[in-house]
Every structure is written in structure tokens, then in C-alpha cells.
Amino acid sequence: MEDVLIRVRMSEHDTHYAGGLVNGSRMLDLFGDVATELLIRSDGDEGLFVAYDNVEFTAPVYAGDFIEARGKIIKIGNTSRRMEFIATKVISLDQAAQHESAASVLADPVVVCIASGTCVVPKERQRGV
Numbered sequence: 001m002e003d004v005l006i007r008v009r010m011s012e013h014d015t016h017y018a019g020g021l022v023n024g025s026r027m028l029d030l031f032g033d034v035a036t037e038l039l040i041r042s043d044g045d046e047g048l049f050v051a052y053d054n055v056e057f058t059a060p061v062y063a064g065d066f067i068e069a070r071g072k073i074i075k076i077g078n079t080s081r082r083m084e085f086i087a088t089k090v091i092s093l094d095q096a097a098q099h100e101s102a103a104s105v106l107a108d109p110v111v112v113c114i115a116s117g118t119c120v121v122p123k124e125r126q127r128g129v
Helices: 025-043
Strands: 004-009 015-017 048-057 066-076 080-093 103-120
Touching: 004 025, 025 048, 025 066, 025 080, 025 103, 066 103
Parallel strands: none
Antiparallel strands: 004 066, 048 103, 066 080, 080 103
16 A cells, blocks of 8 residues: 655644644644545545554644655554554744744654554445545
8 A cells, every 4th residue: 555645834823832833633633634545545435533552742843844744554454444654844944044934944854743543444335446
């Protein structure tokens, strides 16, 4: 199964804490969107996210950052789909720059969150795309 990738710019609307810090749960929203696309590609149905069994927030995310969220199905059961996810910061606002709108493409993307979880597609909804 191929990886699925989405890239999103975090905005002021995504901030939850002082200093433009984005709530970590925003990464889980992105992983949910990645999971939905994975299920559509594999089963022709959006399915349901049952549970995360691991979530690790590894670096802060701020308004203005560009985040890539990737995921892949690593195990297919009868109705379950086990998935792994990673979110990386690929562009960051440059806090040290003279202008507040300055940003930098990161030569080495920064991992901001990793997770794994399980989704389910009921047998009668699987279309085997």
C-alpha cells in the first residue's frame, strides 16, 4: 500500500496557546484525514477510526509552519486496518528574521508527531478498490 501525504499550513485559527503555539491535537486531525484517504484507496469507504495505541509529540508547531502528515497501512485484517503516521515540519517562520513574515524551508524536516492506530471498515462496506 502506498503512503498518503497531505501538506497544510498552520494558521492563527489553529493556535491554542500563547506565542502562536498549535495544539498537538491538530496533528491528530491531520492523521484522521490521512487515514480516511488510506481507507478510501484500499476499501472504497471512509471507515471508522477506532483507536490510537501510540501518540508522541516530539516538537512544537506554531502558526505559519507548514506540516506534512503521512500515513500508511501496515497490516490488513478482516475488517481492521493498522496504520502508522508521521507529521513533519517542512517550513517554519523565521523568528530571528527582520520581518515577521519571513519563513525558511527546512533542509531537514523536523518530526513533530508520530502515531499509530487502527481503523475499521465493516465487511459489507468494503469494495476492494
